[in-house]
Amino acid sequence: MKNSAPNPKELDRFLRSLTECVKNNLIFFPIRHHSPACAWHIQQLILTEKPAVILIEGPADMTELIPFMLHERAKAPFAVYTTYIDTAKRLGELPEGNSLSSDAQRFAGYYPFCDYSPELVALRVGASVNAKLEFIDLTFAQQAIASHKHPNLDRATQTRALLEESYFRRSAYLTALAKKTGCRDVDDLWDHLFEANFQTTSTSSFIQNVAAYCFMARLDSPEPILETDGTLARERAMASAIQSIIQSTQQKIQPAEKILVITGGFHTVALPFLQESIQPLPKLILKPEEGQTVLMRYSFEQLDALNGYGAGMPAPEFYQRFWQELQKGTSNPLLETANQILVEIGNKTRAQTAGTALSTADAIAALEQARRLAAFRHHQAPTREDLLDGIRSCFVKGAMDGEGTILMSLVRQMLTGDRIGDLPPDVGVPPIVNDFREIARRLRFKIDTSLPQSLTLDIYRKVAHRQASRFLHTLHFLEIPFARIVAGPDFVQGRQLDRLQEVWEYRWIPQTESSLIERSLYGTTLETAAVYLLQQAIAQLEEMGKSRSALEAVRILLSACCMGLHAHTERLLDLIATNIAEDPAFISLVDAVSQLVLIWQSREPLEAHDLTQIPALSAIAYRRLCYLLPDLSNCSEEEGMGVLGRFGTVLELCQSDSTAFDPDLFYDGLHHLLATPQSHPTIAGGTAGILYRAGLLSESEIVTLGMGYLQSSIGSSTGRSPAGTSGQITGGAGFLQGLLYTCREVAWNVSRLLEAIDAQLQVWDDDEFLHVLPEFRLAFADLTPRETDKVAAIVAAFYQESDRQPELGDLTNRHFTEADLQFGLRLEQLLTESLQHDRLIR
Incomplete structure (x- = not known):
């Protein structure tokens, strides 16, 4: 098919080709994925024709999963999750600048099924008539290679749906047809043409109508694009598989028996023309570590097309109920579905404490409105859009952007549903998934719904809550999308440590189990996978060479404690001791000591009583950071304020009850730092502030230091610095910034320092003053308004006493x-x- 204007002759030729295939006992059935209308007609066709072979669009390696899909314990929705890791570099090397964390491109795909998916209906009904069942598409690895071998495509890690129908939504023809028929969009058009009245249409006519619909949609898709995204390669593979199966079964089935081919309508358009010219494709042999194909539970929330799944029908709960009424043989299943949903929406509004409570009369009015709209639109009964229009006109009492927003959000949730499927225990799910499920159920987590849940854990007093916390921290460490902590003590980052409870929000989503399946490479249980990644993190730190980080090692230890992996901490304690001895970074050491103290203080919730080496390690790290203090004279400008903040942390350690932190060691180091020539001005100011607060530096010494840094800004004997220079001129401001950061009371207690600043400001000319003004303003920026008033009063007094400035009066x-x-x-x-x-x- 080429990009061109619709050509009735080509359409006629295509429809005749479908008829010719039927005469040869080959039936092509074009479908829209997750369409109840398509599913119902497939059900009728299989029961009537009883085909010997049913071939379905889907990765060929899914065929081995068919027995599990048909198991009596299998409950839809579920999905096939399949991965491909290009370790063999079939797609070549990664482009430069790629953000992937590994050296192999990774791809993952979902193939979802629900009760009204035509493919699953074909499997279930086909099995009942003893048909041979087989999937015929390229495997996912082959699809990934076919669609990503073009250099102009983004080649990052991808996760996608394998039943993509985006071409229909982009079709200019279908968009124009929707507009002409008064439909809102392509989904509404599909409902109008196929879902509303399909029971009054014969199966053969339904196939012809869907085929024509898909044929016209495909005319908007140029062949180069279809080649680039792998569509044509997939179609060649399906055609080849069909031909091979026809040849292999000619001697095994009776001449009158039929072969049924079920594919997305977009592909059906091309398949009848490919039968004679396609050669069998070579098989792609993958190593176990290169990919896997497994069944997993799925949810209606992820199935909803409105949530981004392009192949899905919107409102899956609506169509699920409709399908159930169809299977019951209800005389008017659409009307019954609409009636059920309206009643339940009314019940939910009456159960809510806020919002408008809808009455039974409102539900009756909405149903009547939906019926009248359906009749006006020539629908046998209310479709999804007819129902929504009835809801909008009869349920929304106020403005649509006010009360209507709240109500329609409830309606959206109702139509989407929260169903989650289930699978038989012997389905072959990786053991780590079963481990997750068993632990979650034992700890009473709700994993049978995709609705958000809240959980408060008393980790200090309740053992069961502590186990739940470990479970959630392990999932977080493994990067499994399941839960996030909302409030509570964060031992790793050192935040909210005064809180005694953890508050979590969690919800099961399909990515929860798909991520677990990916982590199955690291272990069969959550614990073994976490231990493996923990050991990997340790190994990476050990390979870093001399520039080792004590803080990173301690953080890994904290993570291990939060996950309850205390049995694997001995190696970590040795690593921490080594890194402390070799860590050259003052900030890292201070944070490491702080974290070690935190672990020891929180050893009850962390159950770290047996880590008796921690106090000794804390003392060693403290002595090491005090030893490094003189080296801070050369720290970078970016590190300056960070160092000053750590000074406060060390002071808190010195003032604690622990005898491991001798304050004299800290103060001696600060004296050496202050005495270092050409010390960093901000660091020098902060050091002076701490020593002044400790009574180890007098007011006179503070003033002398301040005047020294200020006067050094003058530069040459002319009393001026070159215009536009900043190095020396900002030294005085940097000293003040550090001084006021660690000892802000100096600003109003040592008036001689303010006099020195004022005198220096008199020396600089206008250009120099304007250049240094932002730095000086920054130095005083942290003072509160009350403190600023104190300083202003002192400075004003200088001028009033000396009569250098007249009274300003009321400003x-x-x-x-x-x-x-x-x-x-x-x-x-x-x-x-x-x-x-x-x-x-x-």
């Missing part, structure tokens, strides 16, 4: 009129609109 202007106020408000509004227009503010 508050109260002579503003209402017109001035309105002008100011209007000016502010215009300024805000201008900034928003330029995207400078939100």
Whole structure:
């Protein structure tokens, strides 16, 4: 098929080819994935024709999973999850600058099934008539190679749906047809043409109509694009498989027996024309570590097309109920489905404490409105859009963007549903998935719904809660999308440590189990996988050479404690001791000591009582960081404020009850740091502030140091620095910034320092003053308004006592009129609109 205007002759030729195939006992059935109408007609066709062979679009290696899909314990929705890891470099090397964390491209795909999926219906009904069942598409690895061998495509890790129907949504023809028929979009068009009245249409006519629909949609898709994304390769593979099966079964089946081919309608358009010219494709042999294909549970939430799954029908709960009514033989299944949903929506609104409670009369009115709309649109009964229109017109009492938003959100949840499938225990799911399920059920986690759940854990007093916390921390460490901590002590990051309880939010999603399947490479249980990754992290730290980080080693230890992996901490304690001795970074050592102290203080919830080496390691790290203090004179500008913040942390350690942290060691190191020539100004100021607070530096010494840094800014004997220079001029400001950061009370207690600053400001000319002004403002920026008033009063007193400045009087202007106020408000509004227009503010 080539990109061209619709050609009725080509369409006629295509439809005749379908008829010719039927005469040769080969039936092509074009479908829309997850369409109840297609599923119902397939059911009728199989029961009537009883085909000997049923061939279905889907990766060929899924055929071995068919017995599990048909197992009596299998409950839809479920999905086939398949992966491909290009360790053999079949796609070549990764492009430069690729963000992948490994050196192999990784691909993953989902093939979802629900009760009304035509493919699953074909398997179930086909098995009942003893048909041979087989999937005929390229394997997922072959699809990945076919669609990613083109250099212009993004070659990052991808996870995708294998039943993509995006071409229909992009079809200009279908979009125009939807507009002409008064449908909102292509989904509404499909319902209007096929889902509304399919029971009154013969199966042969239904096949012809769907085929024509798909034929016209495909005319918008140029062959080069279809070649690039792998569509044509897949179709050649399916055609080859069909031909091979025809040849292999000619001697095994009776001439009158039929072969049924079920594929997405987009592919059916091409398959009848490929039968004679396709050669069998070579098989791709993969090693076990290169890919896997397994069954997993799925949910309606992920199946919903409105959530981004392009092949899905929107509102799966609606169609599930419709399908169930079809199977019951209900005389008007669409009407019954609409009635059920309206009643339940009314019940839910009455159960809510907020919002509008809908009455039975409201439900009756909405149902009648939906029926009248369906009749007006020539529908046998209310379709999904007919029902939604009835809801909008009869249930929404107020504005659609107010009350309507809340109500339609409830309707959306109702139509989507929260069903999660199940699988037989012998389905072959990796053991790590079963381990997750067993632990979750033992700890009473709700994993049979995709609705968000909240959980509060008293980790200090309840053993069961502590076990649940370990379970969640293990999943977080393994990067399994299941839960996130909302509040509570974060021992790794050192936040909210005053809280006694952890508050988590969790929900099961299909990616939960698919991620677990990926982690099955690392172990058969959550614990063994976590231990493996823990050991990998340790090995990476051990391979870093001399520049080792004590903090990273301690964080790994904390993670191990949070996960309950205390039996694997001995190697970590040895690593921490080694890294402490070799870590050259003051900030890393301070944070490491702080974390070690935290572990020991929190040994009850962390159950770290047996890690008796921690106090000794803390003392060693403390002595090491005190030894490194003089080296801070050369620290970078970016590290300056970080170092000052760690000074406060060390002071807190010195003031604790522990005898391991001798304050004299810290103060001696600070004295050496302050005495270092050409010390970093900010670090020097912070050091002076701490020593002054400790009574180890007098006011006179503070003033002398401050004047020294300020006067060094003058430069040459001329009393000026070159215009535009900043190195020395900002040294005084840097000293003040560090001093006030660690000892802000100096600003109002040592007036001589303020006099020195004021005198220095008199020396600089205007250019020099304007150049240094931002730095000086930053130095005083952390003072509170009350503290700023104290400093201002002292400085003002200098001028009042010396008569250098006349009395300024009352600086508050109260002579503003209402017109001035309105002008100011209007000016502010215009300024805000201008900034928003330029995207400078939100």
